[in-house]
Amino acid sequence: MYNQRFPDIKPYLKTHSLMPENQETPIAFIKKDIVENPLFYRRNHFPYPMLSSSFYWLPINGAVKEPKLFSMQELIQFPAKKLKVVLECAGDKRSFFEPKVYGEQWGNGGISQGYWKGVPLKALLEQTGLKDDAKEVIVEGYDYGKQPGIDGIHRFARSLPLEKALHPDTIIAYEYNHQPIPFKHGYPLRLIVPGWYAMASVKWVRQITVIDSHFNGPFQSIDYVYYPHKDNNNDSFPVTNINVNSTIQKPNNMQILNAGRHTIKGIAWTGKGTIQRVEISTDNGQTWSYATIKSDHRSQYEWVSWSYEWVVSEKGEYTIMSKATDSYHQTQPMSPFWNRKGYGYNAADCIRVKVE
Amino acid sequence: MYNQRFPDIKPYLKTHSLMPENQETPIAFIKKDIVENPLFYRRNHFPYPMLSSSFYWLPINGAVKEPKLFSMQELIQFPAKKLKVVLECAGDKRSFFEPKVYGEQWGNGGISQGYWKGVPLKALLEQTGLKDDAKEVIVEGYDYGKQPGIDGIHRFARSLPLEKALHPDTIIAYEYNHQPIPFKHGYPLRLIVPGWYAMASVKWVRQITVIDSHFNGPFQSIDYVYYPHKDNNNDSFPVTNINVNSTIQKPNNMQILNAGRHTIKGIAWTGKGTIQRVEISTDNGQTWSYATIKSDHRSQYEWVSWSYEWVVSEKGEYTIMSKATDSYHQTQPMSPFWNRKGYGYNAADCIRVKVE
Numbered sequence: 001m002y003n004q005r006f007p008d009i010k011p012y013l014k015t016h017s018l019m020p021e022n023q024e025t026p027i028a029f030i031k032k033d034i035v036e037n038p039l040f041y042r043r044n045h046f047p048y049p050m051l052s053s054s055f056y057w058l059p060i061n062g063a064v065k066e067p068k069l070f071s072m073q074e075l076i077q078f079p080a081k082k083l084k085v086v087l088e089c090a091g092d093k094r095s096f097f098e099p100k101v102y103g104e105q106w107g108n109g110g111i112s113q114g115y116w117k118g119v120p121l122k123a124l125l126e127q128t129g130l131k132d133d134a135k136e137v138i139v140e141g142y143d144y145g146k147q148p149g150i151d152g153i154h155r156f157a158r159s160l161p162l163e164k165a166l167h168p169d170t171i172i173a174y175e176y177n178h179q180p181i182p183f184k185h186g187y188p189l190r191l192i193v194p195g196w197y198a199m200a201s202v203k204w205v206r207q208i209t210v211i212d213s214h215f216n217g218p219f220q221s222i223d224y225v226y227y228p229h230k231d232n233n234n235d236s237f238p239v240t241n242i243n244v245n246s247t248i249q250k251p252n253n254m255q256i257l258n259a260g261r262h263t264i265k266g267i268a269w270t271g272k273g274t275i276q277r278v279e280i281s282t283d284n285g286q287t288w289s290y291a292t293i294k295s296d297h298r299s300q301y302e303w304v305s306w307s308y309e310w311v312v313s314e315k316g317e318y319t320i321m322s323k324a325t326d327s328y329h330q331t332q333p334m335s336p337f338w339n340r341k342g343y344g345y346n347a348a349d350c351i352r353v354k355v356e
Numbered sequence: 357m358y359n360q361r362f363p364d365i366k367p368y369l370k371t372h373s374l375m376p377e378n379q380e381t382p383i384a385f386i387k388k389d390i391v392e393n394p395l396f397y398r399r400n401h402f403p404y405p406m407l408s409s410s411f412y413w414l415p416i417n418g419a420v421k422e423p424k425l426f427s428m429q430e431l432i433q434f435p436a437k438k439l440k441v442v443l444e445c446a447g448d449k450r451s452f453f454e455p456k457v458y459g460e461q462w463g464n465g466g467i468s469q470g471y472w473k474g475v476p477l478k479a480l481l482e483q484t485g486l487k488d489d490a491k492e493v494i495v496e497g498y499d500y501g502k503q504p505g506i507d508g509i510h511r512f513a514r515s516l517p518l519e520k521a522l523h524p525d526t527i528i529a530y531e532y533n534h535q536p537i538p539f540k541h542g543y544p545l546r547l548i549v550p551g552w553y554a555m556a557s558v559k560w561v562r563q564i565t566v567i568d569s570h571f572n573g574p575f576q577s578i579d580y581v582y583y584p585h586k587d588n589n590n591d592s593f594p595v596t597n598i599n600v601n602s603t604i605q606k607p608n609n610m611q612i613l614n615a616g617r618h619t620i621k622g623i624a625w626t627g628k629g630t631i632q633r634v635e636i637s638t639d640n641g642q643t644w645s646y647a648t649i650k651s652d653h654r655s656q657y658e659w660v661s662w663s664y665e666w667v668v669s670e671k672g673e674y675t676i677m678s679k680a681t682d683s684y685h686q687t688q689p690m691s692p693f694w695n696r697k698g699y700g701y702n703a704a705d706c707i708r709v710k711v712e
C-alpha cells in the first residue's frame with residue numbers, strides 16, 4: 001500500500017522573527033561538538049545584504065601607514081588559523097530574566113560552535129602598518145537598515161580596541177566547518193572574535209577602518225550596553241566577554257520521569273579562560289556534586305560537554321541546577337545580573353522535573 | 357565571486373522532543389488559512405508505527421450486527437465529506453499556566469488546520485449495523501509503547517460515545533489538503549473528530565470496535581482528564597470539546613515598537629458553535645474594542661483571522677489582550693482553569709510590548 005521509509009525525525013531552528021531573520025539553535029538536541037549550518041542560530045539586525053557579484057576586495061584604511069585592498073586570493077595565502085569557537089548571542093537566555101525585559105525572547109539556543117578558519121587580523125594590519133595614534137579598529141558589515149529605538153539608517157559596524165584587534169586569535173574567517181562560510185553566517189568574510197559575545201563577530205565584512213578615537217556606533221553605544229537600571233542609563237558599560245555559563249540539555253524542563261537512573265547532561269562555556277568544573281544540584285541548590293566533563297582534547301574557546309548520573313527512587317518534584325566555574329574563578333551566580341536590555345544572562349541553569 | 361540567490365527565509369516547527377516526536381507549529385508565522393504538512397504540529401505518544409506493506413483493511417467489529425473489513429478501494433467509494441477543521445492539542449498553551457504544570461511545555465503552536473476528506477464513520481456503521489446495546493466506539497491506532505506514569509504497553513486508543521461517533525461530521529479521513537494524509541499525521545486513515553481536542557482524532561487507524569460498556573483506556577481514564585486539584589483526583593472530568601480561544605500572532609510578546617500605527621492580528625476558534633466576536637484591549641483589560649473578523653465564507657470548524665488597527669503615540673509599556681466569544685456565549689476567561697495536567701488553556705491571550 002505504501003512504500004514506508006523510516007520517518008525523518010530531526011530538530012529545527014526555533015523562529016523568533018523573519019524580518020530580520022532571527023532563529024535559535026535547538027540546543028537540547030545538539031549532540032555533536034559542532035553545529036552544522038542548518039541548525040546554527042541566526043541573529044540578524046537587518047535584512048540579508050545583497051552582495052555585489054563583482055570581484056571581492058577587502059579594504060583596510062584609516063589610520064594605517066599604507067591603505068590596502070586584499071583579494072580573496074591574497075587572503076587565503078596568509079598562514080591560516082583554524083579555531084573551534086563558541087559564538088553566543090549577547091541576548092541568549094534573555095527570556096529567563098525576571099523581571100522580564102523587552103526584546104526578542106531568546107531561550108537557551110542563541111549559541112552554536114564549530115571550526116572557523118581564516119587569517120589573523122593582526123597579519124593584515126602588519127601589512128598596512130598602524131599609525132602611532134591608532135586606537136581602535138572598526139569592522140563594518142554589508143548589512144544595514146533601520147531598527148526601533150535607533151534613529152536613521154545604519155550599517156552594522158563594531159569597533160575593537162587595538163589590543164583585541166591584534167590578538168592572534170581574532171581572525172578574518174573565510175571557512176566554517178571546512179567549507180566556505182554559509183551566506184547567512186557572513187559569506188565570504190566574517191570577523192571572528194573568540195571569547196566575546198557574537199555581536200562583535202561582524203558578518204559580511206565590507207571594510208576595516210583604523211581610527212585614532214573611540215567609535216560610537218549605535219551597536220556599541222546604544223545596543224550591546226549593560227544598563228543596570230530600569231529607568232536611567234547610569235552605571236552602564238559595554239557588552240564584551242562571554243560570561244561563564246552552562247545549559248542543561250537533558251532532561252527537559254518540566255519533564256515527567258520514571259523513578260530510576262537518569263543521565264543529566266549539558267554543556268558549559270566561558271569567554272575567558274577554560275571551564276574548570278561543573279556542579280550539579282538535584283535538590284534546588286542545597287547540595288552540589290561534580291559533573292563529569294568529557295575530556296576530549298579541547299581548545300580554549302569551545303564548550304565542554306558534561307554529564308551526571310542521577311539515581312532517584314523517591315517520587316516527587318525536583319529542581320535540578322547546573323553551575324560552571326572557569327579558570328579565572330568565575331562561577332555562575334544563583335541570580336542573573338539584571339540589565340534593561342537583557343544581555344549576558346548566566347545564572348545557574350535550572351529545570352524542574354517530576355518523578356512519578 | 358558568488359552566485360547569490362535570494363536567501364530562503366522561512367519558519368520551522370519548534371521541537372519539544374524527538375522520541376516521540378513532538379514539535380509545534382510556528383503559529384505566529386502562519387498567514388494562510390491552511391497549514392501545510394511541513395508546519396503541521398506533530399504530537400505523538402509513541403514512536404511512529406511501522407505499517408505493514410500488505411494490503412490495507414479497516415476492520416469494524418464488536419457490538420455490530422455484521423463485522424466487516426473495508427478496503428481503501430471500498431472506503432473511497434462512499435460519498436465523501438471534506439471539512440476544514442482546526443486540530444488543537446489538548447496541551448496547547450500548557451506553558452502559560454501559573455502555577456506551572458509538568459508535561460511538555462507547549463507554547464501557542466499546538467494547533468493547525470486544513471481540509472480533511474473522508475467517509476463519515478456513521479456511513480460505515482450503517483453497513484455493519486449496531487447491536488441494541490452498543491454504547492461506545494473504540495478507535496485504535498497502530499502506534500503503541502510505554503509512557504511515564506502509565507504501567508505497561510498500550511496502543512493509542514480512544515472511544516467516542518455513540519452520539520459523537522454517529523455525528524455526520526465525524527469522519528474516517530484519507531486525505532489532508534487534497535493529498536493522501538502525510539504519514540506523520542496518520543496515513544492512510546485518521547479519525548477526525550471536529551470540535552474535540554485532537555487526542556480524539558486517532559492517527560493510523562488500525563481497527564474500530566463497538567462496545568456495550570464504557571472504555572477505560574489510559575488515554576481517557578489517566579491522561580486527557582481535567583484534574584482540578586494538585587494532590588488528588590477529585591472532581592476530575594474528561595477532556596472533550598475545544599474551548600473558545602484566541603491567539604495574537606502579531607506583534608510578538610515583549611517586542612519593541614516605534615510609535616505610530618500597528619496592526620494587531622491573530623486567530624480565534626472554538627469547538628462548539630462559531631466565533632461571534634473578538635475583543636482587543638491595549639490597556640491590560642481596562643477597555644475593549646472589537647477586532648475585525650475576516651469575513652471569508654467559512655465552515656463551522658475552522659479558525660477565523662482577525663485584526664485590529666492600533667495607533668499609539670505615547671511611549672511606554674502596553675499590555676495587549678485578545679478575547680473571543682462564540683455563538684454559545686462562551687467567552688475566554690481572564691484566568692485559565694488550572695488543572696494538574698495542563699489541558700484546555702484558554703485564558704484571554706496576553707502579550708506585552710514597549711513603544712519607544
